[in-house]
Amino acid sequence: MSIAAYFxxxxxxRKAPMQALWxxxxxxIPEGFTELFYYGMPGFVIPHSVYPAGYHVDPKLPLGxxxxxxxxxxxxxxxxxxxxxxxxxxxxxxxxxxxxxxxxDMGKGCVRFKKPDEIPLELIAQLAGRVTAQQYIEVCExxxxx
Numbered sequence: 160m161s162i163a164a165y166f167x168x169x170x171x172x173r174k175a176p177m178q179a180l181w182x183x184x185x186x187x188i189p190e191g192f193t194e195l196f197y198y199g200m201p202g203f204v205i206p207h208s209v210y211p212a213g214y215h216v217d218p219k220l221p222l223g224x225x226x227x228x229x230x231x232x233x234x235x236x237x238x239x240x241x242x243x244x245x246x247x248x249x250x251x252x253x254x255x256x257x258x259x260x261x262x263x264d265m266g267k268g269c270v271r272f273k274k275p276d277e278i279p280l281e282l283i284a285q286l287a288g289r290v291t292a293q294q295y296i297e298v299c300e301x302x303x304x305x
Contacts, residue, residue, distance in 0.1 A: 162196050173275060180272075180278055183281075184225055185287075187287040197223050203224050205221055205292050225239070235269050236269065239268050239295075243268075243295075
């Protein structure tokens with residue numbers, strides 16, 4: 160499936176929030192990342208042309224970074240930089256309450272938005288631009304060496 164087809168097939172009440180979330184990320188993500196339909200969701204990856212080693216679990220795949228999805232009860236953003244960087248996670252969890260009246264609902268690297276029209280897009284835009292491709296590669300390589 161293509162990213163465009165994914166968005167076309169969303170329920171009507173999810174199209175605008177998902178497109179706004181995608182735009183906040185796409186407009187702010189640094190160079191070195193590429194759009195890709197990844198693990199059944201639209202996302203951004205570091206392509207093999209930038210990082211030939213790819214995803215360590217399956218090197219045939221590019222290194223995934225951020226992807227978003229529409230689930231039954233929420234919209235989800237998977238940001239693997241949050242999972243891999245304690246500093247980035249601390250920044251995000253400190254900033255979140257300044258941008259949303261709702262409690263942060265997150266797992267290790269996923270953020271769930273149960274109110275689709277209340278996604279803190281300004282914060283997500285900042286988050287998307289906060290990590291370069293090279294910084295993320297370094298985080299991943301450190302984690303693999305452990």
